[in-house]
Amino acid sequence: xxxxxxKSTPSKSAAAGSKGPAAKTPVxxxxxxxVAAGDELEELQPAVLGxxxxxxxxxxTQQGDKIAFSVLYERxxxxxxxxxxxxxxxxEDVESIGQEVFLRAFRFAPTYRYPQKFSTWLFTIxxxxxxxxxxxxxxxxxxxxxxLNLEGVDLxxxxxxxxxxxxxxxxxxxxxxxxLKALEGLPTDQKxxxxxxxFQDLSYAQMEEITGTKAVTLRSRMFHGLKKLASMIGGPxxxxxxxxxxxxxxxxxxxADPAVDKEV
Amino acid sequence: xxxxxxxxSDEFMTLLTDALRAGPASPEWRQAVKALRDTNQSxxxxxxxxxxxxxxxxxxxxxxxxxxxxxxxxxxxxxDDQSSGGTGVPTAGLIALLAAGAILVVVVIVGVMLxxxxxxxxxxxxxxxxxxxxxFGNKVLTAAFNPPILPPExxxxxxxxxxxxxxxxxxxxxxxxxxxxSVATTSSMGGGYRAGGIVSTASLAAEQPIEIDVAxxxxxxxxxxxxxxxxxxxxxxxxxxxxxxxxVWQLKGTEGRVFLADATAAPVAQRVPNWQKEYxxxxxxxxxxxxxxxxxxxxxxGGHKLxxxxxxxxxxxFLARPGxxxxxxxxxxxxxxxx
Numbered sequence: 001x002x003x004x005x006x007k008s009t010p011s012k013s014a015a016a017g018s019k020g021p022a023a024k025t026p027v028x029x030x031x032x033x034x035v036a037a038g039d040e041l042e043e044l045q046p047a048v049l050g051x052x053x054x055x056x057x058x059x060x061t062q063q064g065d066k067i068a069f070s071v072l073y074e075r076x077x078x079x080x081x082x083x084x085x086x087x088x089x090x091x092e093d094v095e096s097i098g099q100e101v102f103l104r105a106f107r108f109a110p111t112y113r114y115p116q117k118f119s120t121w122l123f124t125i126x127x128x129x130x131x132x133x134x135x136x137x138x139x140x141x142x143x144x145x146x147x148l149n150l151e152g153v154d155l156x157x158x159x160x161x162x163x164x165x166x167x168x169x170x171x172x173x174x175x176x177x178x179x180l181k182a183l184e185g186l187p188t189d190q191k192x193x194x195x196x197x198x199f200q201d202l203s204y205a206q207m208e209e210i211t212g213t214k215a216v217t218l219r220s221r222m223f224h225g226l227k228k229l230a231s232m233i234g235g236p237x238x239x240x241x242x243x244x245x246x247x248x249x250x251x252x253x254x255x256a257d258p259a260v261d262k263e264v
Numbered sequence: 265x266x267x268x269x270x271x272x273s274d275e276f277m278t279l280l281t282d283a284l285r286a287g288p289a290s291p292e293w294r295q296a297v298k299a300l301r302d303t304n305q306s307x308x309x310x311x312x313x314x315x316x317x318x319x320x321x322x323x324x325x326x327x328x329x330x331x332x333x334x335x336x337x338x339x340x341x342x343x344d345d346q347s348s349g350g351t352g353v354p355t356a357g358l359i360a361l362l363a364a365g366a367i368l369v370v371v372v373i374v375g376v377m378l379x380x381x382x383x384x385x386x387x388x389x390x391x392x393x394x395x396x397x398x399x400f401g402n403k404v405l406t407a408a409f410n411p412p413i414l415p416p417e418x419x420x421x422x423x424x425x426x427x428x429x430x431x432x433x434x435x436x437x438x439x440x441x442x443x444x445x446s447v448a449t450t451s452s453m454g455g456g457y458r459a460g461g462i463v464s465t466a467s468l469a470a471e472q473p474i475e476i477d478v479a480x481x482x483x484x485x486x487x488x489x490x491x492x493x494x495x496x497x498x499x500x501x502x503x504x505x506x507x508x509x510x511x512v513w514q515l516k517g518t519e520g521r522v523f524l525a526d527a528t529a530a531p532v533a534q535r536v537p538n539w540q541k542e543y544x545x546x547x548x549x550x551x552x553x554x555x556x557x558x559x560x561x562x563x564x565x566g567g568h569k570l571x572x573x574x575x576x577x578x579x580x581x582f583l584a585r586p587g588x589x590x591x592x593x594x595x596x597x598x599x600x601x602x603x
Contacts, residue, residue: 064347066340066343066344066347069343070340070343073336073339073340077330077331077335077336077339078328078329078330078331081329081330081331082327082328082329082330085327085328085329086326086327089327091329094329095335098331098335099335099338099339099342102339102342102343103339103342103343103346106342106343106346106347107346148332149331149332149333149334149335149338150329150330150331150332150335151329151330151331151332152327152328152329152330153325153328155329157326157327159323159326162323162325162326163322163323165325166322166323166325167322172319172322175315175319176319176322176323177323179316179319179320179323180319180320180323180326183320183326194320197285198285198287198317198320198321198324199320199324199326203285204281204282204285219277219278219281220281222281222284222285223277223280223281223284226284226313226316226317226320227313229316229319229320230312230313230315230316231312232316233312233315233316233319
């Protein structure tokens with residue numbers, strides 16, 4: 001049994017998600033919830049539901065409340081899609097897996113057990129689907145998606161766009177871009193803990209539950225992963241925008257152990 | 265900066281990894297910096313690490329992506345489809361429920377079968393176990409044919425089929441007579457057979473567990489003639505040579521088979537080899553059950569259908585039709601033992 005060494009901390013991503021652009025999702029277009037006979041589910045307006053906790057919304061979803069689910073979708077769609085994009089780096093996969101994540105979350109809502117953190121439950125689904133997708137993609141890498149239904153400020157995934165927005169200091173821009181670029185070259189298990197912990201703001205306890213890996217191992221991966229990223233600071237200056245792409249994984253992580261580089 | 269982590273025991277490394285996860289300006293970050301200062305460790309060692317983390321914080325928008333209207337429409341349409349088409353129970357859950365139901369049904373059926381069967385088979389099984397575990401060490405009666413005196417002490421002969429004792433063996437006559445002698449027909453054998461044999465003069469109580477050891481010597485076995493080793497709950501005499509209610513081990517031709525007292529045959533037969541110098545037959549009995557072994561192998565174990573209160577008689581019987589050869593098998597000894 002895994003050691004629960006740490007206490008879960010409330011996820012900031014939920015709150016952040018609700019404030020994000022996805023909040024413009026047309027919730028009112030969704031039909032009113034079906035209420036089962038004998039169910040005392042109180043019908044709430046979307047505005048009121050928006051203040052409910054993730055877990056309470058999930059309880060309502062379990063009773064067939066689609067509006068409650070759409071609020072959860074609003075809160076987490078950006079977070080889930082960004083996680084998938086950071087881990088998979090392929091927008092076509094992100095779109096197809098992202099849809100499957102939310103459809104499964106709705107279909108398997110009865111398997112959610114209150115008061116488990118909804119974000120942990122959802123990211124477990126997301127991670128499992130991402131792993132399965134990577135395996136499938138190895139077998140059949142060709143996809144036929146012609147229309148992309150995602151939006152974002154850096155759909156190209158270019159670290160320099162992000163770095164330029166972050167600061168006016170050119171030297172810092174260079175370093176930021178180099179660190180982000182180096183992130184792509186990390187062993188997958190180190191990259192995953194940084195994406196989940198830093199970008200998705202999940203606690204070690206949550207990551208432990210999602211990945212099935214002990215928190216002590218996750219901490220070690222965080223430390224060593226960041227150490228590798230730190231080694232990129234102050235590296236050779238880029239030769240134009242495309243120059244940074246010359247930082248290959250081997251250069252970023254010279255001491256990376258291929259045995260622990262699991263596919264995600 | 266250390267290359268290896270000992271997170272189990274090093275509080276600072278726990279603090280540090282907490283800070284690295286939480287990021288700049290977080291309480292964990294401030295706590296880690298304070299701890300560094302308090303312990304007078306060099307900040308320089310960690311500067312690059314913290315800088316890398318700060319750069320990640322600055323680039324938190326990296327690959328940030330959100331759902332477009334088309335994406336949301338597709339997801340919500342899928343949700344609508346699922347809620348209108350499904351019952352709310354996931355397919356996997358339904359399959360699990362059905363599987364659990366099937367397992368429950370099987371368990372109930374097996375339970376009922378065990379309970380039903382248990383009423384009759386358990387005491388019998390217990391009786392068989394007891395029989396197999398009993399050590400029969402006390403001789404009750406023996407029949408040896410050396411010197412060739414017929415009948416041996418404690419036994420009597422019966423029937424019209426002539427018996428001979430040759431080379432320490434009891435056999436039927438080489439050829440059954442075609443005239444005179446009493447005609448012995450058995451209900452199970454059909455008509456025309458003549459019987460002759462020996463039977464214990466004293467009866468044995470039904471409650472008395474016994475072991476009957478018989479040693480046979482076989483020549484070239486032929487279809488002519490029958491040998492029976494029996495335990496009857498009816499007296500055997502000249503008037504009743506067939507003993508119609510008996511547990512019997514029978515040899516006909518090369519086939520050895522057990523017949524229960526109700527004349528039913530045990531399902532398993534056994535081939536008895538030719539030219540055996542000593543072929544052992546063993547019958548273990550108690551009030552309700554019997555175990556029969558032939559040639560060292562168990563041929564039958566179960567109820568013998570003998571009366572549970574009438575006294576029992578042990579004997580050896582030869583049967584042959586007129587003109588048949590009945591001397592292919594000989595009995596060298598019969599021993600009755602009790603615990």
